[in-house]
Every structure is written in structure tokens, then in C-alpha cells.
Amino acid sequence: MNESQIDGAIITFFSTSSAVGKTLIGINMASELAREGYSVCLADFDLQFGDVKNYLQLNTDYSITTLCDTMKTNSSHPLTPLLATYTYNNISFQVIPAPQKLEEAYTLEPDSIIDVIKKLRSQYDYIIIDTTSMFSVLNLALLDISTIVTFLGIVDFIPTIKNMKIGNDTLNTLNYDANKIRLVLNRSDAKTRIDLQDVVRILGDNFYHILPNDFESARQSIATGIPLVLSDQKSDLTRALQSLVSKYTNKGYMSTYKDKSSSWISKFFG
Amino acid sequence: MMMHNIMLVEGNRLMLEQLSNIINNTENVKLVARYQDANEALGQGIVFTPSVILLDADHQDSIRVLEEFSRVFPNAAIICTGEKWHAESSSLYVNAGAKCFLVKPFSSDDLTEAIASFSNSTFNTTSKVITFFSPKGKSGKTTLIANLAMAIARRSNSTVGIIDADLQFGDMALFFNLTPKSTIVEAARDTDFLSPVSLNSYYVPLVKNVSVLCGTKEPSLIDRVSIPALESLINMSKNLFQYLLIDVPAGFNPTSIAAAEMSDITYIVSMLNGGYELQHIQRALEIFKCWPDYQKRVKTLLTRVEPCTITAQKQLADAIGYPVEGIIPNAFLEISDAVDDGHMALDLNPNSILSQRINFLAKKIIMNKQDDEDDF
Numbered sequence: 001m002n003e004s005q006i007d008g009a010i011i012t013f014f015s016t017s018s019a020v021g022k023t024l025i026g027i028n029m030a031s032e033l034a035r036e037g038y039s040v041c042l043a044d045f046d047l048q049f050g051d052v053k054n055y056l057q058l059n060t061d062y063s064i065t066t067l068c069d070t071m072k073t074n075s076s077h078p079l080t081p082l083l084a085t086y087t088y089n090n091i092s093f094q095v096i097p098a099p100q101k102l103e104e105a106y107t108l109e110p111d112s113i114i115d116v117i118k119k120l121r122s123q124y125d126y127i128i129i130d131t132t133s134m135f136s137v138l139n140l141a142l143l144d145i146s147t148i149v150t151f152l153g154i155v156d157f158i159p160t161i162k163n164m165k166i167g168n169d170t171l172n173t174l175n176y177d178a179n180k181i182r183l184v185l186n187r188s189d190a191k192t193r194i195d196l197q198d199v200v201r202i203l204g205d206n207f208y209h210i211l212p213n214d215f216e217s218a219r220q221s222i223a224t225g226i227p228l229v230l231s232d233q234k235s236d237l238t239r240a241l242q243s244l245v246s247k248y249t250n251k252g253y254m255s256t257y258k259d260k261s262s263s264w265i266s267k268f269f270g
Numbered sequence: 271m272m273m274h275n276i277m278l279v280e281g282n283r284l285m286l287e288q289l290s291n292i293i294n295n296t297e298n299v300k301l302v303a304r305y306q307d308a309n310e311a312l313g314q315g316i317v318f319t320p321s322v323i324l325l326d327a328d329h330q331d332s333i334r335v336l337e338e339f340s341r342v343f344p345n346a347a348i349i350c351t352g353e354k355w356h357a358e359s360s361s362l363y364v365n366a367g368a369k370c371f372l373v374k375p376f377s378s379d380d381l382t383e384a385i386a387s388f389s390n391s392t393f394n395t396t397s398k399v400i401t402f403f404s405p406k407g408k409s410g411k412t413t414l415i416a417n418l419a420m421a422i423a424r425r426s427n428s429t430v431g432i433i434d435a436d437l438q439f440g441d442m443a444l445f446f447n448l449t450p451k452s453t454i455v456e457a458a459r460d461t462d463f464l465s466p467v468s469l470n471s472y473y474v475p476l477v478k479n480v481s482v483l484c485g486t487k488e489p490s491l492i493d494r495v496s497i498p499a500l501e502s503l504i505n506m507s508k509n510l511f512q513y514l515l516i517d518v519p520a521g522f523n524p525t526s527i528a529a530a531e532m533s534d535i536t537y538i539v540s541m542l543n544g545g546y547e548l549q550h551i552q553r554a555l556e557i558f559k560c561w562p563d564y565q566k567r568v569k570t571l572l573t574r575v576e577p578c579t580i581t582a583q584k585q586l587a588d589a590i591g592y593p594v595e596g597i598i599p600n601a602f603l604e605i606s607d608a609v610d611d612g613h614m615a616l617d618l619n620p621n622s623i624l625s626q627r628i629n630f631l632a633k634k635i636i637m638n639k640q641d642d643e644d645d646f
């Protein structure tokens with residue numbers, strides 16, 4: 001028997017609309033946790049068109065396929081040497097990229113992906129998981145094994161809100177602990193004519209955290225391959241991202257950032 | 271209202287009674303003659319001058335008998351009846367002179383609907399099927415399909431059907447501000463009992479010549495649309511519309527693959543977002559390249575292209591390494607305003623670049639269909 005092991009937290013980013021920031025925010029959460037000294041693994045389970053490798057400009061042949069194959073042939077083989085590593089300014093974390101070839105994505109079995117995560121979770125403080133925007137077999141299994149599900153939404157126009165509502169209701173039917181699902185609003189002050197209070201009312205839930213819209217910083221981060229929280233320039237978005245991470249590490253509730261962020265948050269919750 | 275004189279030919283004695291009852295209970299039709307034996311009907315039926323013949327097609331000789339009826343009753347509309355509709359035999363029936371097919375036993379509504387449909391002569395055999403595939407969600411597909419359907423119908427005076435098979439998060443109903451009574455889930459459930467004519471009533475008419483088969487209301491319902499059912503719905507819909515536009519879930523999945531396989535054209539649609547959209551298109555193209563005729567069948571469309579110019583289109587094609595069939599400008603505000611207000615995102619300013627680009631694409635699709643028809 002193994003001696004008793006400590007499992008790390010699994011934080012999954014999920015949404016029911018595309019392009020709401022799952023990948024960008026997942027990357028920043030992994031980076032910020034690594035910056036604070038935690039051991040972190042970031043997994044890209046947008047298997048067909050994953051962007052983690054793109055957004056981090058990571059060059060590697062390793063992928064989830066390698067890990068699943070290894071688990072199948074020899075389940076006691078250590079997996080960590082098969083992960084890619086992202087490093088910037090001496091801060092680093094491990095990455096499980098999406099498959100190299102799209103056809104691999106189509107044949108990977110959800111069960112073997114879950115096995116990989118179960119095995120890795122004893123070796124990291126945090127495993128951050130990026131997903132696709134649908135209730136697939138894989139995503140449902142990932143939601144199940146997650147410690148926290150960050151359900152991301154944006155408020156741009158009615159169809160997106162309808163999907164957020166459907167997604168939130170469906171998540172509620174899964175009967176997880178009340179604080180497992182965290183509703184996070186991204187791009188909050190983007191141009192829209194929809195009142196946030198109305199959205200909260202429709203959803204029947206308050207937002208756990210709100211991230212501001214900052215298209216230029218986001219674009220630049222993706223263009224340079226450097227996560228916002230690791231770059232020198234600190235924007236409102238960076239601070240709001242760090243404040244979100246602090247809520248996941250129990251390091252006090254945004255006390256350090258209160259000055260700036262409270263102004264636009266109180267606008268909604270004052 | 272015009273009165274239709276019906277002659278019923280049915281080999282099964284019990285079914286003959288059952289169908290006679292249904293016909294007698296249907297408005298605007300009159301049962302003028304009924305036969306259990308097809309040869310008797312051929313010999314004697316002419317004295318009753320039927321305008322509609324319901325002909326039992328559940329036997330091996332049905333095509334020959336059907337041809338015989340077409341010859342003897344050139345002025346009557348023949349409806350074949352059978353236990354089950356088969357895509358394969360459907361075109362044989364139509365070629366042999368049938369107007370349409372009804373599954374037995376049909377209802378009064380089915381019969382009325384069938385007669386109405388061929389009175390409008392909508393039943394057709396050549397249909398162009400187009401699937402809209404996107405690597406990721408948020409591609410601008412729904413807006414594109416909706417507006418394209420209108421443009422095609424208007425320009426070519428043809429019938430256009432839209433199937434919202436984006437099973438989890440289909441937005442078509444929302445875009446058109448519809449509250450459909452029946453959706454793709456009910457249609458799929460009933461597919462064994464449906465024929466093209468009865469499927470028609472599951473579609474929601476939108477404007478003249480454009481109808482939508484709406485998507486599911488909740489994601490948990492997706493398992494209820496099996497691939498064989500979807501294929502059957504597509505096949506039947508081909509008999510109802512001259513153009514069939516299919517919206518599918520993002521990425522490669524059984525639904526998107528099945529629809530693409532059955533389509534004459536598959537558009538890969540992607541919205542420019544300053545990220546890795548072009549790489550995603552290339553990645554998707556790699557998969558479609560396993561079709562020997564992919565260059566003819568797979569085309570790319572980009573949305574939110576600014577500036578929306580020929581030069582931009584050429585540059586994008588170069589970057590992808592594959593022709594770009596169409597580009598659509600950023601029309602987020604125009605569209606979201608319309609949708610949020612509960613209008614259809616359709617009556618866009620006809621002079622806007624968006625309208626121009628969509629009309630241009632509609633023209634290409636119409637020309638492509640005519641070219642194909644000329645090949646025969």
C-alpha cells in the first residue's frame with residue numbers, strides 16, 4: 001500500500017459559450033499560483049482546438065496522448081517527466097498540451113484522461129484544467145473530479161446569457177456542494193446594453209468574482225505568449241486576476257487590492 | 271376551397287377500411303372510389319375521374335404499378351402509401367410519377383398537408399445541402415445561416431430549410447424569436463413514422479419559402495437525437511426544400527461529421543478574434559482532406575473581417591493556404607441590437623456591407639446549384 005497521499009486541488013474552467021476567456025484566465029491562474037510558489041500543472045482538455053500551447057507559445061511534442069498511452073502500457077511509469085514546462089523569469093509550471101494531431105483528439109478516451117489526472121493530482125498543489133464549452137462525457141467527468149469549477153460567463157447579448165442560464169441550471173442539477181461551482185463574470189464592462197442586475201436575477205445566483213474587460217492587455221498577452229500576471233505591466237485585469245487567485249488560496253479576500261477594484265465591484269454589489 | 275376526388279387503392283382489407291374512414295373524416299376531400307386490387311382500379315377507376323390517387327406501395331411490384339397508374343391517370347396526383355419511408359426508394363417513386371409519400375395509417379392532417387404541399391408544387395428532387403462547420407463556438411454561424419437563407423430564398427425564389435442541429439446550444443429559435451411547438455428532438459423521435467410531407471409540420475415557417483427545424487431546449491436532450499435519426503431527417507428534408515442549411519455543434523463530433531458527409535458543401539466558418547483562428551481552420555482542413563473531392567466540397571468563410579475587403583480576403587486565403595469563399599464584416603452591434611430587441615436579425619439595412627457580403631455568397635450558392643443541375 002502507498003502511504004497516505006495528499007491530493008492537490010483540481011480547478012476546472014468551464015463555460016457554455018465559447019470565447020469567454022477560459023483559456024486566458026486558466027493560464028493566468030496557473031501562472032499566478034506558480035509565482036506564489038505552488039507546484040502547478042495546467043492541462044489543456046480542449047482536445048481538438050486547444051489554445052494553451054498557442055497562448056504560451058510552447059514548443060513541445062508531448063501531449064495528453066503521450067500520457068494516456070503511457071498509462072495504458074505501464075501504469076506505474078512516472079508521468080511528470082512527460083509533461084511540458086513553461087518558464088518565464090524563473091517562474092515555471094507544467095503543462096499537458098492538447099494532442100498534436102486532431103485525429104488523436106477524436107480517439108482519446110475520457111476514462112484514460114481521468115486516470116491521468118487522478119494519478120497526477122498527488123504530485124501537484126494545483127491542477128488547472130481548461131475545457132471546451134459543452135456538456136460532453138469528458139467535461140462531465142472532469143467536473144466530477146474537480147475541487148472547484150470556475151463557471152465563466154460574459155454578458156454580451158441574449159443568446160450568450162441564455163446559454164449561461166442553461167449551463168448554470170444544468171450544473172445545479174449535478175448536485176455538487178454549494179461552493180464547488182463559482183460563477184465568474186469576465187469582460188464585465190464590455191459594451192453591452194444588458195443590465196448586470198437582470199443577469200443576476202435570471203441566473204438566480206450572484207457572481208463570485210468579476211473580471212474587467214481589457215482587450216488590449218489580453219491581445220498583447222496572447223501575441224507575446226506572456227501571461228498577464230507574469231508581465232511587468234499591471235493592469236486592472238491583472239489585479240482582478242490575482243485577487244481571484246487569492247480567493248482560491250485562502251490568502252485573504254482581496255485586502256491588498258481593495259483600493260482599486262472595489263470601485264467597479266461596488267458599482268454592481270454596493 | 272377546392273374539392274379533391276380521391277381514389278384509394280389498398281391491398282390490405284383492414285387498412286382499406288381504416289384509411290377510408292380517415293378520408294371520409296377529412297375536409298375538402300371526397301372518397302370517390304376504393305379498390306383492394308390495383309388492376310381493377312386501373313381498369314375501372316377512370317370513370318370516377320379522381321384528382322388524387324392514394325396508392326399502396328408496400329409490394330415488390332410497386333414501381334411498375336405506379337408507372338401504369340401515371341400513364342392511365344395523367345391528370346391525377348398520385349400519393350404512395352407504405353409502412354415506412356425509405357430514402358432510397360423515394361426518388362424511384364418520384365421518378366415513376368408519384369407526388370409524395372405518406373406513412374400508413376396517416377391522419378387527416380397529414381393528408382391535407384400532403385395535398386396542399388403538391389398543390390404548391392414544392393416537392394422536389396434536387397436539393398443542395400450545406401453544412402456550416404466551425405472549429406470553435408462563437409463563429410457567427412447562426413447569424414450567417416439565418417441571413418443567407420433569406421437571401422437565397424429571395425434571390426432564387428426557392429424553398430430553403432434550416433436545421434438547427436447545434437444540439438446543445440442551438441440559438442436559431444432565439445435569433446428568430448420563435449417558440450416552436452416541435453423541435454429536432456420530436457422530429458428525431460418520430461422519424462420512423464415520418465415521411466417528408468409529415469416532417470414538414472415540424473418545421474416552423476419563418477417567412478415565405480424559409481422554414482426552420484429548431485434545436486433542443488435543454489442540453490440534456492441531445493442524446494435523444496441519434497445519428498441515424500438525424501440522417502433520416504436530412505434525407506427527408508431534401509425532398510422538402512431546394513436548399514437545406516444545417517447548423518452543427520462546434521468541432522468534430524458524430525453530428526457534425528454525419529451532416530458534413532451528407533452535404534454537397536461544407537463551410538468551415540470561423541470568427542477572427544486576433545487569436546489562432548487561422549491555425550484552427552488549417553487543422554480542420556487537414557481532416558477534411560481525407561475526402562478525395564474536398565476541394566470541391568469544403569470551403570472556408572470568415573466572419574468579423576475588418577476591413578472587409580477583397581485584399582483582406584486574399585491575404586487570409588494566403589495565410590490559410592486555401593481559398594476563402596466569403597468574408598463577413600463585424601456586425602456585432604447591428605445583430606445584437608436586433609436580437610436583444612426580439613426582432614429577427616434579418617431585416618438588416620440592405621445597403622450595409624453585411625447585406626452585400628451575404629447576398630454575394632447567396633449568389634455563389636445559387637450559381638453552384640444551377641451548374642450542378644446543368645451537368646445532368
Ligand SMILES: Nc1ncnc2c1ncn2[C@@H]1O[C@H](COP(=O)(O)OP(=O)(O)OP(=O)(O)O)[C@@H](O)[C@H]1O
Binds near residue numbers: 023046132133218
Ligand atoms: N477580460 C478580458 N478582457 C478582454 N479580452 C478578453 C478578456 N478575457 C479574454 N479575452 C479575450 O477573449 C478571447 C477569448 O478568450 P479565450 O480564448 O481565453 O476564451 P475561451 O473561453 O478559452 O474560448 P474557447 O471556448 O473558444 O476555447 C481572446 O481573444 C482573449 O484575448
Ligand SMILES: [Mg+2]
Binds near residue numbers: 024130131
Ligand atoms: Mg479555450
